[in-house]
Amino acid sequence: ERGVILQEIAREQENFAGLCVKIALEARFKGHPYGRRVLGTRETVGKICKSDLLAFHKARFTAENSVVYVTANYDPTEIEKKIRKALAHVRIQRGGDKERLPTARGALGAGERVFLRAPSKETYFALVYPCPGLLSRSTPAVDAFSAILGETSGSILERWRLDKGLVNAIYSHSHSALLGGALIVTGSTPPEKAFLALDSLSSCLQEALTKPVSEAELAVVREDSHTSLLRVEETAQGIASRRAHELLIGRPDFIAGYLRRLSALKPDDIKILAQSRMQRKGPVLAVVGSEELGKGDQSQFFRQHIFVTREEPRVKRFDVDGAVIFHCQDKSHPTVAVVLDFKGGLERETVENNGVHALLARLWLCGARGQSARLLRKQFASIAASVDTQAGMSHVSASLDTPAGNLLLGMSLLAQCILEPNLAEQDFRREADYLCDVVKSRQDNPVSLLVREAVASLFQNDPYGLDPAGSPKFLKNATQEDVRKALEALLDRKTLTIAVVGDVDPLETVGFFASMVPSGTGATAKDMTNTTSGVKMNVGGAFSQSHIALIWKGVSKYDTRRLSLNVVATTLDMMSGPLFRSLRDEAGIAYSVGASNVCLDRGGYFLIRASVRSGQEEKALWLMRRTIEELLEGKQDGMMNLATGKRSLAGAYAVAFQKKLAIASWMAQNHGTFLGADGFIGIGERILGLEERRILEDGAQILSSEPNIVVLEPHEVLNAQGSV
Structure with missing residues (x-):
């Protein structure tokens, strides 16, 4: 087991994005056990002996440190008898924790800068703001602000990425532990843009920490958080795990209280409880890359969880001008999900235009009908809608998730994106460069590179063997005309499928889109794949x-x-x-x-x-x-x-x-x-x-x-x- 753990520690050094976050958290929790590596280090793991394990087990695996929680449709007394019988031969030492760990103070490591040189193709960065622990009353506000900042479609950081074009990826997430927490902003950038990216990101974050959030942004976060937290209790295993955790931390009603505070949040609460707290304390900055930076390294209301036996949904089919619409009547939540799916993608590409559909899918959300991407994202955000696009191996699709009352407006905006994208030169070049960087950065992720090489070996003479992100040779020389031709071939209502899930009339809310798509002849794919075996x-x-x-x-x-x-x-x-x-x-x-x-x-x-x-x-x-x-x-x-x-x-x-x-x-x-x-x-x-x-x-x-x-x-x- 020691050898396996040492391999896992070595593997951490290959995951530069994860390594960057670990380094930042070590600085944030400097001097506290939370600042140590979960796997340990080569030195510490190498020194552990059998007596150390036995002493740790004796001190920590005690009755007072243990919880047994059972969720089952059986008589509780019978279950208790079975558990006691099963554990009868297990000797459990009595006694609780003699060592009481201190709370991780908010200012630990604040303002520290850490740079680690590594053989990476990209420069990775992580900013960590000190935040309170899991049991703090302000934790729901921190979680909500993190979601608005960089976890949802159309988030503040996503809009900044599209506007500036300095980073390839960026997101945020909150990290809450019992004795302390953190809000993490992490991403990657080409090395030549690293200094400008961090300088611009600093301004973006400063503005985000001073600007009030909107009620529409908060409403989306409430609904998503409420749904994901309650979804855990859809299974008996989820219920047992959650209840056991609540008992271990001494808060039997922790989740219920969290949801109440989350549902009661107001935009001003986030300003007071989250933004102002982080604004007072400088973040830790960690950077991992092959080069120095170059300049001065300086839910509407709380609902009790009720088990409801839902009616089995049924799917209806509608044919509209050659397109097909499928509708599932789901009344579980007042939201609607829509997927617009076109036949196409990688299987219709050649070596000469490999990547054109991936580029088109990204450009769909970079402005339409003369409107900028920033303005378009604001319009989606104002109706609490999340939108995404994807180019796959056999299809190109767009998706929309929005409150039912805003579906028609959301579909109108999405229709503009798909049918009349701007294809502006600055957006075009930025997104093409991003896809080139995706291909290049695969060298930093051996497992991703492995799968890519394996698929390419199997489909050597078939479009499925092409790179889903595209060929850098094509992407660097691609023109707007290449993308327009791909769009024209893709837009064929005979290959369009629209799927709608929610309590709406599909013909009134999405049917118009099928009529707007032309009926073309489009490119066709082969009937069979060409594969090579024994390589x-x-x-x-x-x-x-x-x-x-x-x-x-x-x-x-x-x-x-x-x-x-x-x-x-x-x-x-x-x-x-x-x-x-x-x-x-x-x-x-x-x-x-x-x-x-x-x-x-x-x-x-x-x-x-x-x-x-x-x-x-x-x-x-x-x-x-x-x-x-x-x-x-x-x-x-x-x-x-x-x-x-x-x-x-x-x-x-x-x-x-x-x-x-x-x-x-x-x-x-x-x-x-x-x-x-x-x-x-x-x-x-x-x-x-x-x-x-x-x-x-x-x-x-x-x-x-x-x-x-x-x-x-x-x-x-x-x-x-x-x-x-």
Whole structure:
């Protein structure tokens, strides 16, 4: 276990964005235990011995430090008897904490600047403002301000990013612990823009800390926060975890009190409780990059949670001028989610125009009909609407989430973005440069690079093998005419699907958009995918560990084997699954594993991966293959693993479909498949009803073939092997 933890510590050094935040939090909580690394350091982990573990266990794992909370539809007295019987042989030392930790004072580390030189392609930064602890009455105000600042669509930081074009990504989040908290603003920027970006960001944050928030912004945050907090209690496990946590911190009604304070928040409360508190204390700034900066491193009301048996929703279909509209009548919340989905994306691109759809999707939200992106975002924010666009491998889509009463206005604004984008030169160049930076920064994320290389090896002669972010060669030379041609080919109402979830009349609120889209002939994609199998690639890089992927040709979303492969992927992806158990728990050579099954319009792929200690690549490959073979043999352990995988996948769907936007996306993407637009209804039961033998047969048909193998290795290892 010591070796595995040391690998995980080494892996932290490759995640520059996460490392930057850790360094900033260490400075914020300087002198307090919260300022230490959760994993420890190589020095501390190397010194820990068995007696240290036993002493820690004896001091901390005590009756007074423990809570057992059970949520079940059984007699409580019977449950208590079973628990006492199960724990009868466990010796639990009595006694509470003798050491009482102090509260992390708000001024610790304030104003400190930390720079860490690292071989990263991007410059990463994190600003951390001291905030009160979890139990403070001002915590809901801090959380709300953080959401308005940089967590929601159209946030202050997102508008600043679009306006200035100095950073590639930026967001904020609040970090609340029992004895102290922080508000974190983090992002990345090209090295040559780092100083200007931080200087401009400082002005933006100063303005945000002095400017009042609007009631519309606060209303969106209240609704989202209320929904996400209550969603945890949709499952018995969620209820038990939350209640146990409340008992451990000594506040049995903590969540109820938090929601009451959140629902009662006024814009002035945020000004007084959050902004003014942070304005008085300078933030910690941490920067991670390959170069110095260059200049002076200087809900409407509280609602008690009630379990309600909802009516099973039904999906209706409407055909409007060749387009298709699907509507799910959902009255659970007074909001509406809409997805506008066009056939297209990567599968209709070539090497010559790779990235044109990703660029178009970003430009959709950069101004329309002569209006700037900033003004457009303000209009969306004024109606409490969140909007997003996405270019996928088989589609290009836009989504809208807004209160039901504002849907028509929100759709009118979104229609302008899609049909009449500005495509202004400054926006065009900025977004093209951003996508180039996305491709370049992939070198800083070995797992992302690994998946990209694996997919490219499988689809060598197919558009699916192109880079989803685009080709830098095309992006650097792309013209507005290239994007206009792509837009003209994409806008075809015969390939348009509109999915609406909410208590509205779909024809009155979104039907007009279908009539506004022209009926074109558009570009078409191939019927089948071209794949290459049996390839092995070794790629060198500035990695501290090795990263391995096995990828097989998969199935399309229309193939009935899709659900079986999803179960197999979930089983292999679980931390308690056979892949993790084989490579980490038993062999001790891997610190991260994963699996995924991706089903597209014309095909798909199945991938497993592992990040392992350098020099253990061949052993890891053998173990990965053996794990697949043993799972497909259908022995008792494999059957039990699949049963657990089914439950995990069904649970994941249940959580996802608590959001209307997830339901709308499902309807848009699956209406032509064997699952259907209404397939989200009862999907959990369908998965749980799959027979393990059927899953194994479907899995064997795909995974018995020879996969492609991609290995990312440190340069020195690759050179020693003489590989090309």
